[in-house]
Amino acid sequence: MKKICILGIILLNVSVFSQTKGLTDDGKEVVLFDNGTWKFVNESDAKSLETISTNDFLFKKSNDAGFLMRSKKLDMGLYFNPPEWKVSPEKVSPYVEYMFRANTEDQIIGFLITEKVQVPTLKNLRDILLMGVQKNADFFRLKESEYGTVNGLKVLYIRYIANTKGLDFEYAGNYYLNDLGYCGVVAFSPQNSFEKNSVKIHEFLNGISSAKKDERTEVTQYSAPPPPMRSKK
Template sequence: MKKLYTLAFLLINMLVFSQTKALTEDGKDVLLLDNGTWRYVNITDSLALQTIKTNPTLFAKSKASTFQIKSKKLDIGLYLNTKIWRISTQTKSPFTEYVFNDVHDENAVGAFMMTEKVQIPTLKNLKDIILTGVQNKVDYFRLKESEYRTVNGLNVIYIRYIANIKGLDFEYAGYYYIDNSGYCGVVGFSTQQNFESNFPVILDLLNGLSPAKRQVVTEVIEYSSPPPPMK
């Protein structure tokens, strides 16, 4: 069985496999499933896509999230609980800096932190870009909610949605942040049927998003002394 985060990368990188689609008499796209049933490809109404609520709650990192990782591209970091999450920098995407897996079962729940140095005017624009890219490539999509939040002093947009990848329903929840240098997204996910049970640890990870000075990457050059001159 492939690792769970591998399937998530297939979605982020838009390398997904299409299933059979059809068009109803009234012009709506439907997805034909292997078990003989079908569902609408996109059941999110236009109002949900356009409307973004504002949550007045001030979100903060958990006391158990004591270890902070930092981006190499932006002034942003993430606090996490290392008793729950295993960290990896070996990713399959040039935009993904870190991958996180459950320390007990890497196929139960996963997450990742992605950054890209491209300027985006507003969080609303970022939401449109993210969701348009997902909708255009997955077989089924449903936006569950989106809202503005304040997390550790940062203004972010929270997005939660369901997407079908090669017959499997995954649910995603993420915080997205922008500054003058680019954008950052921290996203947690699991299979849709297990998402509610995994949601508390996912939200705990998301709430670790915090300001931080980016990592300074230095190039180390080793010099060796030249041999003594020959007599």
């Protein structure tokens, strides 16, 4: 199977410091940083890695998320708010259809990820994603993983911290499976600024939606925020 974890690629692109790994007296692997500090390679509680909780709340997209970016691969899309998020032309992976940058002083990056690959369940997808992250990161800690409902879709939500070369980043994402593949809406920021931007990030994630795929070869770029959407009665 092709590697489907774009998160590891993101981590590799921000490598700027050096480090080494070692073992504690009881055999636990640690990463040693140049400034003399260290962390366990994996600080996740064993139970959090084995279990996935369920959130019964019915999440919906923000009322301000009025612009729809449609996938070209799957019948999926992302509603977002153009004044808050700018579509970036950068191509970081064949699995990233769209990359977004938040209009804020903090560095917050978002992605719409799709891949036509058959994954049996959301739990299988979670295990594949986390395996890829742990393989490529120097330090990893899973904070949350749960099943939920967003805009009528049954999704998997995961949130974790990953470190490479001394840099800590925090990630969160909503993932959805259909018969053709999977779709993920993911965002990340430096770990120390994630919490204060949590509302903005989760509003972005909750834009994941079912939508007819875009059959065009070129995507029309918006020049201004679209008019408010009318609700169907």
